[in-house]
Amino acid sequence: MTFQELILALERFWAERGCLIVQPYNSEVGAGTFNPHTFLRAIGPEPWNVAYVEPSRRPTDGRYGENPNRLQQFHQYQVILKPSPLDIQELYLESLRALGTDPQRHDIRFIEDDWESPTLGAWGLGWQVWLDGLEISQFTYFQQCGGIDCKPISGELTYGLERIAMYLQDVDDVYELQWAPGIRYGDLYKRAEWEWSTYNFEQADTELQKDLFAEYEKQVALLLGLSEKKGKGGVLLFDREPLERLALPAYDAVIKCSHYFNVLDARGAISVTERQRYIGRVRILARAVAESWYAQREALGFPLLETAVAAQ
Amino acid sequence: MSSEFLLEIGTEELPASFVTHALHSMKTSAIELLDQARLGSDALEVATLGTPRRLALRIRGLADRQPDRDETILGPPWGAAFDVDGSAKKAATGFAKKHGLRIEDLRKQTTDKGDYVSVRLLEPGEATSKVLAEILPRLCQQISFPKSMRWGPGEVAFGRPIHWIVSLFGSEIVEFDFANVQAGRATRGHRFLAPESFNLDEASQYVKALERAHVIVDLEDRKARMMDGLLAAAKSLGGVLEPDAFLADECVSLVEEPFTVPGGFDESFLELPDAVVISVMRDHQRYFAVRASEGGALLPAYLNVVNTAEDPATIAKGNDRVLRARLADGRFFVEEDRKAPLAGRLTKLESVVFQSKLGTMGAKVRRLQANARALASASGANADACEEAARLCKADLETLIVYEFPELQGEMGRWYALREGIDPTIADAIRDHYRPQGADDVVPDQTVGAVVAVADRIDTLVGCFGIGLVPSGSADPFALRRAALGIIRIALEGPIDVDLRALIAQAHGAYAGDAELGSADDVGSALDGFFRGRIRGMLKDPFGGDVVDACLGAWDGTSLRDLRSRIEAVSELRAAPEFEALAVAFKRAFNITKESERGPIDSSLLEAGAEAALAERFTTVRDKIREATGERRYAEALKLVAQELGAPIDRFFDEVFVMVDDPRVRDNRLRLLGEIADTVSDIAHFHQLGTKLQRRDPSVPA
Numbered sequence A: 001m002t003f004q005e006l007i008l009a010l011e012r013f014w015a016e017r018g019c020l021i022v023q024p025y026n027s028e029v030g031a032g033t034f035n036p037h038t039f040l041r042a043i044g045p046e047p048w049n050v051a052y053v054e055p056s057r058r059p060t061d062g063r064y065g066e067n068p069n070r071l072q073q074f075h076q077y078q079v080i081l082k083p084s085p086l087d088i089q090e091l092y093l094e095s096l097r098a099l100g101t102d103p104q105r106h107d108i109r110f111i112e113d114d115w116e117s118p119t120l121g122a123w124g125l126g127w128q129v130w131l132d133g134l135e136i137s138q139f140t141y142f143q144q145c146g147g148i149d150c151k152p153i154s155g156e157l158t159y160g161l162e163r164i165a166m167y168l169q170d171v172d173d174v175y176e177l178q179w180a181p182g183i184r185y186g187d188l189y190k191r192a193e194w195e196w197s198t199y200n201f202e203q204a205d206t207e208l209q210k211d212l213f214a215e216y217e218k219q220v221a222l223l224l225g226l227s228e229k230k231g232k233g234g235v236l237l238f239d240r241e242p243l244e245r246l247a248l249p250a251y252d253a254v255i256k257c258s259h260y261f262n263v264l265d266a267r268g269a270i271s272v273t274e275r276q277r278y279i280g281r282v283r284i285l286a287r288a289v290a291e292s293w294y295a296q297r298e299a300l301g302f303p304l305l306e307t308a309v310a311a312q
Numbered sequence B: 001m002s003s004e005f006l007l008e009i010g011t012e013e014l015p016a017s018f019v020t021h022a023l024h025s026m027k028t029s030a031i032e033l034l035d036q037a038r039l040g041s042d043a044l045e046v047a048t049l050g051t052p053r054r055l056a057l058r059i060r061g062l063a064d065r066q067p068d069r070d071e072t073i074l075g076p077p078w079g080a081a082f083d084v085d086g087s088a089k090k091a092a093t094g095f096a097k098k099h100g101l102r103i104e105d106l107r108k109q110t111t112d113k114g115d116y117v118s119v120r121l122l123e124p125g126e127a128t129s130k131v132l133a134e135i136l137p138r139l140c141q142q143i144s145f146p147k148s149m150r151w152g153p154g155e156v157a158f159g160r161p162i163h164w165i166v167s168l169f170g171s172e173i174v175e176f177d178f179a180n181v182q183a184g185r186a187t188r189g190h191r192f193l194a195p196e197s198f199n200l201d202e203a204s205q206y207v208k209a210l211e212r213a214h215v216i217v218d219l220e221d222r223k224a225r226m227m228d229g230l231l232a233a234a235k236s237l238g239g240v241l242e243p244d245a246f247l248a249d250e251c252v253s254l255v256e257e258p259f260t261v262p263g264g265f266d267e268s269f270l271e272l273p274d275a276v277v278i279s280v281m282r283d284h285q286r287y288f289a290v291r292a293s294e295g296g297a298l299l300p301a302y303l304n305v306v307n308t309a310e311d312p313a314t315i316a317k318g319n320d321r322v323l324r325a326r327l328a329d330g331r332f333f334v335e336e337d338r339k340a341p342l343a344g345r346l347t348k349l350e351s352v353v354f355q356s357k358l359g360t361m362g363a364k365v366r367r368l369q370a371n372a373r374a375l376a377s378a379s380g381a382n383a384d385a386c387e388e389a390a391r392l393c394k395a396d397l398e399t400l401i402v403y404e405f406p407e408l409q410g411e412m413g414r415w416y417a418l419r420e421g422i423d424p425t426i427a428d429a430i431r432d433h434y435r436p437q438g439a440d441d442v443v444p445d446q447t448v449g450a451v452v453a454v455a456d457r458i459d460t461l462v463g464c465f466g467i468g469l470v471p472s473g474s475a476d477p478f479a480l481r482r483a484a485l486g487i488i489r490i491a492l493e494g495p496i497d498v499d500l501r502a503l504i505a506q507a508h509g510a511y512a513g514d515a516e517l518g519s520a521d522d523v524g525s526a527l528d529g530f531f532r533g534r535i536r537g538m539l540k541d542p543f544g545g546d547v548v549d550a551c552l553g554a555w556d557g558t559s560l561r562d563l564r565s566r567i568e569a570v571s572e573l574r575a576a577p578e579f580e581a582l583a584v585a586f587k588r589a590f591n592i593t594k595e596s597e598r599g600p601i602d603s604s605l606l607e608a609g610a611e612a613a614l615a616e617r618f619t620t621v622r623d624k625i626r627e628a629t630g631e632r633r634y635a636e637a638l639k640l641v642a643q644e645l646g647a648p649i650d651r652f653f654d655e656v657f658v659m660v661d662d663p664r665v666r667d668n669r670l671r672l673l674g675e676i677a678d679t680v681s682d683i684a685h686f687h688q689l690g691t692k693l694q695r696r697d698p699s700v701p702a
Helices: A003-016 A088-098 A161-169 A185-203 A206-224 A247-266 A272-299 A303-311 B016-036 B090-098 B128-142 B203-212 B219-236 B245-252 B267-271 B274-285 B312-337 B342-349 B361-379 B383-392 B400-404 B411-419 B424-432 B447-466 B480-493 B500-510 B520-543 B545-554 B560-575 B579-593 B610-630 B634-655 B663-681
Strands: A048-057 A073-082 A108-112 A115-117 A122-131 A134-145 A155-160 A178-180 A226-230 A236-238 B005-011 B045-051 B054-060 B069-077 B107-111 B114-123 B162-169 B186-188 B197-199 B259-264 B287-291 B298-306 B353-355
Touching (some): A003 A048, A003 A088, A073 A161, A088 A134, A134 B312, A185 A247, A206 A247, A206 A272, B005 B128, B005 B186, B005 B203, B016 B045, B069 B090, B069 B107, B090 B114, B219 B245, B219 B298, B259 B312, B267 B312, B274 B312, B274 B411, B342 B361, B342 B411, B361 B500, B400 B411, B447 B480, B447 B500, B480 B520, B545 B560, B560 B579, B579 B634, B610 B634, B610 B663, B634 B663
Antiparallel strands (some): A122 A134, A134 A155, B005 B054, B005 B162, B045 B054, B259 B298, B287 B298
16 A cells, blocks of 8 residues: 555544545644644534644754654644544544554554643644554544643544654655655655754754744734733733734744744754743633634534534 | 342443442441341451442342340449439430430440430331442442542532442342432443343352343453553563553553453654653553564564454554654654753753742752862762762753653653763763652662752751751642651662762752851751651661661761661661660660760779779770771670670669769779760660660669
């Protein structure tokens, strides 16, 4: 099964089970969770079932294309089922069958692995899924998102596509994967890995990244009308009514901040104490967006609740 | 025979620690709830069973019916409940309401404390199954987990989502529901080997029926099977299993039926340090290592405990691949690390924060060097070697392999040092200075390692105390208690003594220019108290708290071994038959002279007989006792005290009255006793020792 057939098989599988098939986000994200199709839609009461590929950037994981397993950009296949159905594990195992892997013949285990994104103020409980000792997926029940308690709970399945493909194609080197007949993964990404590693570790202009971080941080506050003052108990205050706020452009700016922070981190330009401060700054922005999004959906009457009833 | 009760809660895969935690709370709550429901008895056998996918409770010995309730309950005093005219006050109506009764049901009961309101509660017993049906939802709610989660609609919190509940009393279903799941008799087998749901006819069939469905519900049984499988597999590989209790507990909690699948890796990876190979296998993959013989070389093989083994070859192939990649990473880190010498990483430590107010690791290392040199000179150790070991001991924190496997700190520093051709004494010290890591760990057995270990710990202690980071309650984020215990144990069990006061002063001085600490006196006295507390905690068990306190009282806070000699000497004496009388006499001498002035003894004022005899004996042996004490030969000093002064002082107290009216005679007597008490108190404070006989001295106010 080629890399693209793997993607197609998952798209088909989840489409047949009622998921919307959407596209990757057009900004730099560290994981499929950052895509607003997950981060924002996991908030609030509206049901939501979606699946998509997410090219994910982790600047610190770059290895100049020399390590057969580590990449600064890799591909996740992200599925969100909200509310999480009781048979979510069975659905997941079925999806493995759809990839030609019979769980009976392998050792499949669900190993505790709680997930937390300190920058997004999000966390959940769940597992990493092992297939014959290889971690192939993350499985998370979201408990909080942007500091807001999730209800209902979203189930998030994240497939590590490169790992699964290496397993299916029986290769030890990610660059040897067949993306499509005749085209290897290395043909597409090996040079990119070297360039991005060189950029992230050596040449990224740290002053520029710091400035960009600060500018986008200001943008979030502006677009949401986020007040510098806080209310009782640290409550965020906004100068704009929910529907006057531009939550989506603001969220884009949060993603930018998170990305520039990651580059600065890879570049070794942040000390340990500064690191915590940066994370705290992004988290508060993410929270402001999450609260604004919730307020907007509420003001709109949570439209997808009705759609769901209509669909039934 | 009464029926067995079974509760099984089927869940998604629970983490290992959750299962033990939950089963424990399930059992405690069950016993509590049954007691409250009058179903508790000594005949009850409450057992828990569990796997990653189920928590089960089995109760044997339950009665079929709850006993009737016939209980008299006392309420408020009669006078507080009823007016003299007999009308009920608030206390009476409240009490009646609480028990669902009317005022007319209240009775007067006379007790030896007066008249009280009472009620007799009569309630016929219910069928046990009915009582259980009421208790069970509460029991399920009370099961606690290290962390709970919500799922689906998000209304219930539990360790993991619940899929089914079995609740059988004998062959009857005890009906209830929890988390939108209706309890019944349908259970499920192994997720992959027996996925279909099936019914249990009887609670007592549980263990066997589940075993047929590839689930070994009893954790101990499952573990025994797993260990058998591992040992046999190691043997068939021609080796022995590397024992690992922690890993065994972890693995048994990840499977419902254990199978062992062996695998292997390329022999060339064995060029890596064993610790790296084992860490990769154990921490990342949860594989057991296999050695050629006990303590022998590692074999290029591993044992994997799995949940299904229909196709071992496929499973082994996949796992081999993962391990190969992991080991290749390990090899890459080691090769990269070896491109630069350990000393070359010291500059990097300059930018690593030790503690925000205490500066960088680079500064800490410089202090360690100074501390190690001073300590080495004091202990007659090789100061150059100690300083060099201190300089290099933290360098491996900046290696890739330690970044990846933090638990290999020290171990990898030693390994790299040996390969660089660094003196093995220094290399060993790099590893050993982290010892002891805990109560079960050994202390460094070589001088250099011991010196650096002490130098490191005292730097942390003085620094943290100096900026007010003092452990409180259970909060001890810098593990200062462990650091202090480490120093004490190194001095008592290891190759060097430690002069605590000098050490603290040295470490305090070493911070000059690095950080603003509290004054040397303040830090010194706070740490003195802290160490004394740790010493007491550590030694009170073998020696007795009073012996340790008596010796701590006489100890000057310098040499730890000096303190130990005192404790050993006193504790030896304490085992001797003459101890009681001796201790009582010296306590008396101490107590009676607590407030009195010291001074020369005027022999012309001594009364012939017991007093003169005591004075004569004491003057003869005084210098010998003091000399032995001064040279820290405490056992000998105490022997002299016991042999030479025991009988005379006993006789003195029997025959002589101290507090006579003549002030000159009395004060002279007190001076004699005072000097004896002081001489003995230099060894240990006898007045702090517990004695069985507590003879009261009539001349001393209680």
